[in-house]
Each structure stands twice: as structure tokens, then as C-alpha cells.
Amino acid sequence: MFLGVLLVFLLAFTSPFVIRILGIRYAWFLGLAAFGLTVYFASFLPAVSNGAIVTEQFAWLPSLGINLSFHLDGLSLLFALLISFVGGFIMIYAGGYLKGDQTLGQFYLILLSFMAAMLGLVLSDNLIVMFIFWELTSLTSYFLVAYKHSYESSRNSALQALLVTGSGGLAMLAGFLLLGNIAGSYQISALVAQAELIQSSNLFAPMLILVLLGALTKSAQFPFHFWLPNAMAAPTPVSAYLHSATMVKAGIYLMARLNPALGGGSLWFWLLGIAGALTVLSAGILALKQTDLKKLLAYSTLVALGMLTMLLAVGTSAAVKAAMVFLLAHSLYKAALFMAAGTIDHQTGSRDIREIAGLRKALPVTALAILLASMSLAGLPPKLGFIGKELAYEALIVQPFFLVAAVLANAAMLVVAVLVAIRPFWGRTLKAPRAVKGAPLSLYLGPIVLASLGLIFAIFPDLIELSKLPAVAAVLGKPYEFSLYLFPSSFTAALWLSIITVILGLGLYLIWPRVFALLNRISPQLDIGPAKAYALFITYLPKAAKAATKLIQGETLRRNLGVMMAFSVLLLGFTAFRYNAFANPQFSWSLNAYELFVVLLCAAGAVATVLARTKLMAVTALSVVGFSVALCFILFAAPDLAITQFMVETLLVIIVVLVMIRLPELRRERSFSFLNAVIAVGAGALITGLMLSVLNNPFNPALTQFFEAESVPGGFGRNIVNVILVDFRAIDTLGEIVVLAVAALGVMSLLRPKKEKS
Amino acid sequence: METAIILLVGVLISCGLYLMLERNLLRFIFGLILLSNGVNLLIMTAGRLTRAAPSLIPEGEYAPVAELANALPQALVLTAIVIGFGLTVFALVLILRAYERLGTTDGDELSQMIEGEDGDDTSSKFPSSQQAPDYIREPKINPPVLSQVRESKL
């Protein structure tokens, strides 16, 4: 399995090169490759139908419990088959659709990477590995949606998709990590056995919310649904793929996959149920205000996803069965519809249902495909969509609110189906932007095959039954037997509901022009939803960030230093206070008269420096400080230090003067800053206090004693300070002279450009 | 006596920090010098002060015969003085250069300047003085004169 995924990746990364050799035949080659993959997966069908699970495992990051483990059960198999089978048609279709595009190689690179990531996602048995593939699908779909990236709208839509699914992804990562912590393993197949332990954990609720955030954003559930219609900016083959078997179904897959471990509780039910029902209702309404074929279909996808979410929320055997059948039906008809819509767009240059009509003669196969597929969309017999809808009604009957939502939305879907299937093909030929030619085989092969499959499966439900649709058992986490039939033997409640739906739908279609106008008139006032929130976020984030940064950072160096110093003083003061660190300071006042004089001189110099109005005064005061510090060193028996201080001070004064004569006179500061003074004095006081407490502790003279003892015998020198400098701690001195050297070089290079200019 | 020196350290640090928070960059350097003097004294004091003999071992002896001043902090301070010297001189020259190129020693003015071109090594990429806003342009007047102009205005 992993090899298969890798092969698709390999195909992806070689496509820009291979396509140069094969040209447009490459599309057919890729289609065949995908069908080959389908056959490969199909070969597991008999075994998996009997409850077998195929597994594979490779070590990756075993220390964290992250391994490349894969398993193929009914659910994974259903998805793998859909991804590869639908994918095959998409590859072929894309070749025709994007014929002549210079960057087709890159397109296939991303599309194949996306396909590989989807396959990896549904096959992984490790939460983290699954997450990695999950993110890869987000990433690759970002590039797919922005394929026409020279348009700003494409870029924005792609970013929106990435940010919405990305934020869900991040939440999901946290959820997965929590789940792993609770269950002690990231192995998905191991979670089922731990279901009770997981659900009784006190972290269960936050974990579930985090995980579901990922699933709901990915599957575009309310209130995250807004990115999906915008993602129509992608080329049609991409939309067809993303909407039918892949991307958006990833969230559904995840919920289904985790259902045995996490499902069943009331939180699960309410979260998914409400999200699903609201998605179904809002998407059903919003679909009625569209005229763009792709947008119409996009909202119908949202309805389907909402249905699936509601079914998974209910989670009974009947609901899961309905979900799986509905999912299969939807994948088939939605891919067909999108591809057919794309064909219309490709051939006419428009996909607005108000602009196109009478195409049935020019595009007969497409017309047939769209008719078949939209029957499934409308839930009419004899299509698989009908069976799926019946099953769904049957399962939802226990929840009246969900049921009402489903019936209303399906009525709207009937409208959409009619709009999509009838409008473009019947009626007078309107003036289309482009003269209509017959479409090539690559453009109608996919739609007609997929649409017909929905018909075949519906007429011969045994085909599905034969395989026992092992996905259902996988989602339920227990064996499950069932049978499918196109028409029930009697008038069941579900059938009545279907009839009601059709009547409602037809009625709605009759008043559609008015509904359309009404919706479009009130929609600006209704623009308060999550899409608006996202728009506000995107617009105001940079502004808010700028304001916040300005607030924190300020604009001036002085402000920065002030904040840093104030922070330091506050933190240090708080800590000292918290620990009562200055509890017992030590005082030793014994001071000779001349010592006192030196100390006072130094302090006076410091104060004078602060008060100095002119450069000269400041330098004079500074050198008083410097030389009195040198005197201090003499007083405390440090001759080397005193000499150094004297010499350095002299040199520094010379250099300061050399520099200062080129600088303007000191300006008076506007005023005495009380705040600055508080900070400065506070810092001085804190350091003083700290030192007084430190000096109260006994001093450990071990180091100095060692140096005194070793200076002559080991260092052959009597000046201990010098022996420390050149021997005991010579590497300090090495660093010190390096600093000097670089400082000198820096001074020279700073001053040199001026010399060169003059 | 340690207490007195520590209080002196406090004064030096306070004065130094206050100066560092002033607008004039030259004052910042003065503050820096005060601060480093304060810190040097602090390190000296941390090794405990003594009025005893310097840390020299008398001729003919292998070890000190009487109490000596603590040699280690002296060595540390010596290193710190030298390093501080190098850094201070560099900072000073940097401010000089900044003044010559940007025409101000006022930290606030300097920070609020809008940057012209980026930091490429080819300085020829700077916008020509016609297009550049005032403060990016090379000061046309010689710096000392500029300062006089400013003084007289104030």
C-alpha cells in the first residue's frame, strides 16, 4: 500500500519531465495508471469483504510512537477505490481541459501529489501519519485552488482554504496528541479497543472538540463552510476531484474512521448533528441564489456533506449504512456533474445558466451524463442517489429536526438538479461567448461513465450488496449484514418523504425566479456570517498587528530601553520582594577620611555628569569619576588595576575629545523625566540592596587561595593578577584582546568610507 | 567600607541608567561609561575589599606571608575594563558616523527616520538627493555649522 502511495508521489515529481516526452498522451497514461491502482485495490475486495484487514508497517519515528503503519479495511478500501477510480477520469479529463497549458506538467505534479496524499490519508493507521497526509492535502489543494495565481481572487480563495483548513488542522493536531496521551498510542486500530477508557477521560470533551474542528473545517461544515464555494477558483478538474471523492470527504472519512472510538456520546451527537443540520439548511438556501454552474454544484456539495455529517451524528447501523451508500452515490454523481459543467464552460466560455442554453445538440453525451447525474443529485429513481436518500430518510426519522432539514435541503437540490440539467441544454440557443464545438472524448468520457455507474449500481444493487459494502462494518466497528433494493415493497415512511420532497422541489422550482431575486436582494443585509468574520480577520489582522507592534515596540530607542529597564526593575523588584531577598543586609561603615573623600568625589562626578550642560563639562565630570575609581583601586590594594584604569581613562578621554569636537553641543533635554529617574534610581537601589545581602553571606575564598598558592610554584610569577591573566585564565585574556582587535578594525572601517570620499 | 562602595555603585548605576534614557546619544555613552565604572567597582567589592597588601608575592617566598588583596576580581575587572574600553570607543565612533551621515545625535530623531534604501553593500543604490526626503540626504552643511544653526534656533 505504502509502495502504491510512494509510486503516485514518484509519478507526481516526474510529471514535469515525462510530460515533455509524452505530450498530451501523458493524461491517458496517468488515467491508466490510476485505473491500475484501482484494480490493485479492488483485488483486496473479496478478502476485506470477509472482514480481513491488510496491514503494513515501517518504523519512522518509533521514539514518539510515530510509524508508517497502514491498514486497509472496508472504509479505507471504499475511499481508496473512489480516489483512484475517480482520479483516473480526472487525469484524463484534465489533459483535455487544460490542453495547451504550458504548465500542465506542474499541474499534474500537484494533482498527483494531492492524490497520493489522499491515498495516504485514508490508508494510514497512525494518527500522526494521517495528520501529515491531511496537511499535505491542505497544502496541495492550496496550490490547486491557486492554479491561476495571476488572479488575485484565485490567490485569496486559496489562502482562505488554506487558513480555514489549516487552523482546523492545528486544532486537530492538538486533539490527536491529546488522544494519543489518553489512549497511550497513536495507532488508530488500537483506539477502538480503548473506546471506553477514552470516553471516560476528563480530557475527552476538549479532545473531541479539537479533533472535530479539524474534520468540520475540512468538510466545510457550518460555520466553516464558506471556503468551499470560493475554492471554485480552481480549474474544473480540480473542483471535480476535490468535491467528489477527496478533500472535503477527508473530514467525513475522519469522522467515520474515529466513530467506533469516539462516537456514540451526546457531545458527538450534538456537535455533528447541529453542524450538519445547519450546513444542510444554509447551503440549501444559498444554492438557490446562484447562477454559476460550479457555484450551484458547490452548494449542493455542502448539502451532501451536511447530510453525511448528520448521519454520522446519529450513528445507528441504519444511519451508517445510509451514509456509506450516499457517499458512494455522491462521489459518482458529483464528479460527473463537475466535469460536465466544466465541459460546458470549456466549450462555451461561460458557465452562467442565464447565458447558456440549447446545448443538447452540440454536446449530446455531456447532456446525457448531466441528466443521469442530476437525477442522482435530485434523488430520483432509478439512481443510486435515490437509494441513498431513502436510506438517509429512514435513518433520520428518529430525529425530526434533522429530518425536516434534510427534506427541505433535498427539495432545494431538486431545483439545483433541474437548473443544471435542463437549463443549459434545452430552450433556444442563447448567444454564448464562444462558438460551441463538440467536446473531445477526454472531456465526456468521465462524466458519462461515472453517471452511468450510478444507474447500474441502482438497478443492480446486488453489485454493492455482493461486496457487503464492508465500509459500514468498519465504521460501526462490528460486523453488519444488510441488503439494498431500489424500490421498497411497500409505501414506507421514507418513500412518502421522497414524494413530499419531489413535490416541494417542483413547487420551489416554479417560484425559483422569485426566490432567486428575493435572496439576492436580501443577501447584502445577511452578510454577517462567518465569511464576513473571515474577511474582517484578513483585513484587520495586518492593521491590528501594526498597531499592536507599534504599541509594544514604540518608535524610539529611548522608549525601547525604557521598557526594557522598567521591565527589569519591576521583575527584579517583584522577585526580591516575593522571596524577601533583602532580609538581612550587612553594613560595614568603617571608612577613612581620604576614602570617604574619594567616594564622595566619585559620586559627585557622576551627578555632575548627569547635570552637565556642555560637552566639556560632561567629559570633565566623567574623568573625575574615572580617576576617582582608579584611586579606589589604589586604596584597595589593586595597583595593576589602578594603572590600567588610569591609562584607559586617559586614552578614553583623548578619544572622546577627538570624537566630540566633531559632534554638536549637547542640547538641553526638554525636561527632567520623573519616570526615567524612578527607573534609574530603582535599578541602582535594587542592585545595592542585592549586593548588601550578598555580602552578608560568607565568602568562599577557595579560588583565590589556590591562585595564591600556585602563583609562584606553578605560574612562576609573583604578580598574582598577571599570572591569572596570562596563565590561570589566559583564555579570557585571549578573548579580551580579540575584542580589542575587532573594535579597532570596526573603528577603522567606520571611519574609512569618509576618507575615501574626500 | 564595603557598604560605602556599594552605595557608590548604586549612585553610579542610577546616574548611568538615567543618562542612558536621555535623548542625546552622547549622553547615552556617558551613562554607559558611568555604568561600567559602577559594575567594575561592584565586581571588586564582590570579592570582598581589603586594605591589605597588593596581591604580589614577596621575593624569595613561595606563598603569601600576609593577607593579600583578592587577586581574582582584579583580573576580572581588568578584563572588563579593557573590553569596555573597546566597546565604548566603537559605540562612540558609531555615533559620530551616524551623525555625519544622518545629521543628528538625537536618539528619538534617529529612530524616527524612515529608512531609505536597504542595506546593500552598494551604497550607490541610495536614492539621489533630489528624491530623498530631507533626513535621508547627506547633510549639505558641514556638521559643526549645522549644530550652530540648531542652537541658534532653540
Add this chain to the structure above:
Amino acid sequence: MNSVILKTGTRLLLALLLLLSVFLLLRGHNMPGGGFIGGLVAAAAFALYGIAFGVEAARYVLRLSPQQLIGTGLIIAIISGFFALFSNTSFLTGQWITLANLKLGTPLLFDVGVYFLVIGVVLMMIFALESA
């Protein structure tokens, strides 16, 4: 500056100060002094010479450029640490020999390196500022 007295005096002073600086350098291991202080004195001597005769003249008397002095000083200091390789001890371990009652060792060599470097550094700074 054209004062003959200053020029003659400076020449003499240069010699004297250089001598003093070497003295400070050499006695530094036993008495206050050392490479850093010695280097500063020597640099002061050259700086004085520079004031009297101009930077170019000072550069000429110096023979080596300040940059080369810095490099040489640094190399000497580092090399003094490598002598330890001969006794298979770690970097900067002192190696000593006795020559005619005089203890000579690599820490002294290290100090010589510091001495040259300090001369170079101070002169480089002062020359740069003077000629700028």
C-alpha cells in the same frame, strides 16, 4: 607643529617610553605591569610621535601597519598556547625553560602578543580618528 624642541624631545621620549614599555612588559609577571599596560605606554609613545611629526611619519617609524601589529600580536598569543602540544597537555598550558637563571615561558610570550596587539589597536584607533 614645527617646534624643534618638541621634535627633538619627542624623538628622545619615543625611545625612552618604548624602553619603559618593554620594561613594564617584562616585569609584569612579578610586579605591577604586563603586556596590556606596556602596550598602552608604547602606543602612547607612538601617538605622541604622531602628534609631533604627523600620522604618516608615525606610521613610518612604526614599520608595521597597526593592522599587521594586531594580527601578529594575536598570532603570537595563540601560538604561545600551542606550545603545550610538545608536552601533550591542553591548550595554553605554560611551558617553561630556564636560561641563565631566567625563567622564560609561554605565558610571557602570550603577554608579548598582548603587548603588540594593544599597540596596534590603540594606534589604529587614534590614526583613524586623526586622519578622519
Add this chain to the structure above:
Amino acid sequence: MSWLLVLPIIIPLVTAAVLFAFGKRTEWQKNFSFASTLFLLLTGILLLVQVAKDGILVAQMGSWRAPFGISLVADLLSAIMVLITGVMGFAIAIYARKDIGPRLEHLGFHPVYHVLLAGINGAFITGDLFNLYVWFEVLLISSFVLLTLGGNKAQLKGGVHYVLINLFSSLLFLTAIGILYGLTGTLNMADLARQLAGLPAGLVTTVAILFLIAFGVKAAVFPLFFWLPSSYHTPPMATTAIFAAMLSKVGVYALVRAFTLLFTQDPGYTHNLLAWIAALTMFTGVLGAAAQTDIRKILSFHSISQIGYMIMGLALFSSLGFIGAVFYIVHHSIVKASLFLVAGLIKREGGSFELSELGGLYKRKPLLAVLFLILAFSLAGFPPLSGFWAKLIVIRAGLEAEAYWLVAVSLVVGLLTIYSMTKIWQAVFWKPAESEPVKPVAGSLRPLYMPIAGLALVTLMIGFFAQPFYVLAESAASQLLNSQLYISSVLGDLIGAKP
């Protein structure tokens, strides 16, 4: 054996000294510089292998035994940091061959670059607190010079900001050392760790705050990071790259060392404080990035934000937290530096650093686009690149430590990181160019692409083959958690003796 520890410092120092003394011909300088960084890289590999094999290595400078002489100590963290310095030093030296013009070379770029490397390695490998100060100053002064080399106006403006703030923090560090010395009478970090255990915890923790602030400035954490965004965008990109790769990492390293070895008296207070700082650093950094429109400034602010993640790992004070911090340090050094190098190429190929003035590079420079993509998405933490593992480990550590609020912050910051990386991507590569493309620069730019490609390969490698890196980080973390190991390795038989 002891020489292996000195080499990471000595190789660049000797190189610098030679270039100082004899480096007049620039071609010769370049080759010498290149060869030296190659040796540095090999030394780093050798050191890491040796430490992984034999455990913590210690060398006593001048053969004076600890704690009297200065110890050089290489535990796994140090060895990893030295290796990263080697890798980045090597890659950026190649880039600099072309990026740094003859004018800056003449002004002394190469010797100072090597001094910087020496300072960085010195800081990573010293076991002595005052010596750490010295190496800090070495790397600081060389960063000052590199930052202002050439002295154009933006550089001078940024330079003043950077230099003055860092001088302040240096003195703060020195103060802290002085106070700690007064308290213990020693400077050797292992000895300090041993002695601090017996001292009043309140006083020690107060001193710890001083170190937290001093190192915090170097590491550029909230609210001490101001110098970074004011200056990182001004010098040539080769310089910025080595700064972004290593400078703030030295601060992070120092924080890690201080708050695993020295100041673990009251983690309930100090490490909680670190957690708050980490959260605020992450958030303010990424907000800053969201506000900018200059690529270099976006990347600079990102550095701050990412440092928050490293500090978060430290603050969690657990094995997994440390592993995450180590992973983050390594990942960020490589990726962020490469992104700055890419920014330099964008400027050359697209003519600007400003997002609004750029565009169309996806079509014109696909290789650059691919390189940026790998690096940017690695930075944004997309799997399976190195940034993903770093993020994953830190977040998991946070969850295990039940620091949920911290995890929440890091997740939100993760989203904003994606936002600001895609902002660059969309504006520079996807958006059509507004104006005519700039004239192609004379000469081949291949030498500029090569190091970036190499580094991008490294982030891919870490991503795809994470296990060996994880195991290494795990051992490093276990050494950090077990400070007794460090102490006994340095002090040896002294360990039994009373302080």
C-alpha cells in the same frame, strides 16, 4: 582529546588573525576563509561523534584543574550547537563569496566573520561564567562591526539601536556575574551549580532574574527583543543570515544552560515566568511579522516568534520539552538563515525586498520558488519538514505538562505563521510583477543558490529521517535534565568535597 574542544574556537581565531595580518588579496582571503569554515564543520562533526560516543567532554585550559582554571565543556547540546555553527558558518561563507562585495571585503568582512564564529563557539563550549561573558563580548563586537560594515544610512540607524541596547545588556550580564561571584566565590559553572544548592534560594532566584534578563536580551524575548527587528534587515543578507542562525541562539543556549544547570531552585516560579515570556514572545513576534511588508522584517519578527517556541520547550522543564527546544534550535538555525539567504536572492532577481514591488518570480525563477517553498513551509511547520517535528514535539510536551494555555497560544501563533509565510509567497512568487523585471545581474548566481539548496536538503532530511535526530536530541535532553552528570564530569573527584 582536549584539543578537540579548543579547535572550534581556535580554528576561526587563527583564521581571523592570519587574515588580519596578511589578508590583502581578496581572492586569497575568500579561499582561506572557505577552507577554514570547512575545517570548522569537520571539527563540529568530529566533536559531536566523540561526545555521542564518550559522553560529556571536558578540557582544562592551561591544565589548571577545575574549578580553578577555565573549563571547556562539551555536552551533547554544546556539541550540537557547535556543529550547527559549523554547518551555517560553512554555508554562509559560500554565499558570502558572492554576496559580500569587494568593498566590504576590503573593510575586513572575512576576519570579523571568523571572530564571530569563534565567539559563538566559545559561548557554546565554555564551562566558565566569566569566560562566557568574554565570548559574548567577542561575538557582540564582531556582530557590531559586521552589522555596520560599509556604513550606509540604514545600517547606521539600525546599528546604533543594536549596539546601544546590547551594550546595556552586556553590563547587566557583568553585574549578574559579579553578584554571583560575591555569593559563591567561584565562576566555574559546574562549581556554581554545586554551591548554589547550599545557598538561600530566595537570593539565588533573585540573582537568576538578572541572568534571565541579560540572556533574554541576547535571545530576543519579550519585552527585550527590540534590537532585533531594528537592525536585522540592514546589513547584507549573508551577515543577517549568520546572525539569524546563531546570534539569538547563543542567548537561547545561555538561557537553557542557566535554567537547567544553575537556577533550578524554584522552577515553579522561574520556569513559569519563562512560560509567560515564551507565550508573549511567540505572540508579539508573529504579530510583528503580520504587520510588515518588507521580507527581511517579516523574517526578523518571525525569528522572535520562533524563539518563543524554544523558550517554551525550556519552560516546560521536561525531557520532551528540552527535546523540542533542541529540535527547534537546530531547525530554526537552518531554515531561518536560509530564508534570509533566499531574501537576498529575491532582491537580486526581483529588485526589491518590498512585497508590493515584487512579483512574478514563480514563473521567472522556479528554482528559487521551490527553495523558498520548502523553507517557508518548513518554518510554518508543515509536515513532513523539520519544522513540523519541532512544533509537534513542543506541543506534545506542553500537553503532557498540562500547560494548555501555552499550547493554545502556540497553535494560534502557528496559524499566524502560516499566514505571514503565504503572504510572502503570494506576493513575491504568485502575484504578477508590477513592473518590468530588473536587468539580470552580471555573473552567475549559482554560488548563491548552492548553499540554500544544501540547507533546504538538510531540512528535508531532518523531516524525512527524524528518528536519528530525535534520538540525539533525546540524549541531549537527558543530559540537561541530569545536571549532576555535568557537574561530576567537570569537577571529577571534587564532587565529594564540601563546597
